[in-house]
Amino acid sequence: MNERQITALLEVTRVLAAESSSDAVLSAILTRAREIVAAERSTLFLVDGETRLLRSHLALEVNGQVITLSVGQGLAGHVAATGEIVNLADAYADPRFDRSVDQQLGYHTRTVLTVPMRERGGTITGVLQALNKETGGFTKEDEEVLVTLASAASIALENARHYEESRQRERVKRDLEIAHAIQMSLLPTKLPLTNAVEFAASCKPALAVGGDFYDFSEIENGRTLAVVGDVSGKGVSAGLIMGMVRTALRTEAYRAQSLAELFSYCNRVLFDDLAQINMFATGFTVAVDRGGTTLYYASAGHCQALLYRRRTGDVELLDTEGLPLGILPDATYEERRTTLESGDTVTLYSDGFTEAVGPGQPSARYGLNALVAAVRRHGHLPAEDLRQALVEEVTRFSAGIPQSDDQTIVIMKVR
Incomplete structure (x- = not known):
């Protein structure tokens, strides 16, 4: 390499080191490659990791066209397949x-x-070409220069x-944090205050955004009405549907003559949207x-x-007939009632x-029987203490295994 080429390579190395954008790096490579070896044009082909096709990036694009080649096709494909340096005078x-x-x-x-x-590992990721030397053919020095530039590039x-x-991960993380904050803001900020009943509640999504509410x-x-709902799926999509379901329930709660009518109305309103995206939502309302003497x-x-x-x-165990919202457009629901006494507690x-998944046997689950036993042990506690006790029992069972699904709980205790 002559002194001019060495100086130019040092300069382009500094330029490349300062660039953090792939597009800016490509532009710098193509421009400097053409200048350093005195060529009319430079072309860079990158190997697509999934399709294994070569896609061109041209310093001076003609009609904005992009060339796509298979590895092994043409001169660029041959070099991508073999790793050879090819210098053609004709x-x-x-x-x-x-x-x-x-x-x-x-x-x-x-x-x-x-x-x-x-x-760095030696895998071929692309091909760099210089076309039409301004005077004569490309030299051994040009080969050294272009190989060095290709390595730096x-x-x-x-x-x-x-x-x-990394930037994309940070953007996704920030977006999820915002979505999480929005979802949490949709949950009640205050618990109902009544002379007859005390409440406790919490919602812990498995991901930043979940479908429980x-x-x-x-x-x-x-x-006083309380409801716990669960939208199928997880993540942002479930969180968006959760907002729709909550809004429908809250809107109709003031007008419905019964809890069965409330679910029927919400199902009619939400069915088309849920069916279109193949999702559904479950819910239990009391x-x-x-x-504080009668529970519906x-x-x-x-x-x-x-x-x-x-x-x-x-x-x-309290249950009624009724399909999840979004399964059938004309689904019907049932309301039942029972009497309550002081100290009785309802857990949704x-x-x-x-x-919840625990250690030991593969796919060991906490299960309904364990939850019933925990409620029986701690049911005498005040509402908030009972909520904490149930959450702690499940956490101990999981023994550090990451939460796989949203965990939502509402406690209603008759004073």
């Missing part, structure tokens, strides 16, 4: 050169120098790709009268609620509790 005289590319671009290649690009592209992936409403005849309840395909009887220490929960 491109058209070599059978490896594909003239159709010139025809496609309206260009005439006379001389061409093609070198492989390798990542490959490292710079790898660094830029890692940087962009709970809500409270004051409805007709002075009754309402207690002003005196209805289910839309949700986990059975647990009713702890203080007088006997027994736990009853999502399947993130019963389906």
Whole structure:
């Protein structure tokens, strides 16, 4: 390499080291490659990791066209397949050169120098070409220069790709944090205050955003309503649907004459949207009268609620007929009722509790029986203490295994 080329390479290395964008790196490579070896044009082909096709990036694009080649096809494909350095004084005289590319671009290649690009591990990631030396043919010095530039370019592209992936992860993380904050803001900020009943509630998504929710409403005849819902799936999509379901329930809660009517209305409103995206939502809702003596309840395909009887220490399973929302457009629902006494406790929960995974046997689940036993042990506690006790029991069972589903719980205790 002559002094001019060495100086130019040092300069381009500094430029590449300063760039964090793949597009900027590509632009710098193509421009400097053409200048350093005194060529009319430079072309860079990158290997697509999934399709194993070569896609061109041209310093001076003709009609914005992009050339796509298979590894092994044409001169660039040959170098990508073999890792050879190919320096042709007469491109058209070599059978490896594909003239159709010139025809496609309206260009005439006379001389061409093609070198492989390798990542740190040695894998070929692309090909760098210089076309039509301004005077004569490409020299051994040009080969050294282009090989050195290709090596620096490959490292710079790898660094830029890692940087962009890191930036993308940060953007996704930030977006999920915002989505999580929005979802949490949709949950009640205050628990209902009544003379007859005390409440406790929590929702812990498995991901930053989940499909579980709970809500409270004051409805007709002075009754207080509580609901726990669970949208199929996880992540942002489930979180968006959760917002729709919650809004529908809250809107109709003030008008519905029964909990069965409430679920029927929500199913009609949401069915088309849920069916279109092949999703559904389950829910269990309870309402207690002003005196805390009568409990109304209805289910839309949700986990059975647990009713702890203080007088006997027994736990009853509450359930009604009803499909999840979004399964059938004309689904019907059922409301039932039971009496309550002082100290009785109702527990609503999502399947993130019963389906919690623990150590030991493969796919060991916490299960309904364990949850019933925990409610029986701790049912005498105040609402918030009971909630904490149930959450701690499931956490101990999981023994550090990552939470696989959203965990939502609502406790309603008669004073």
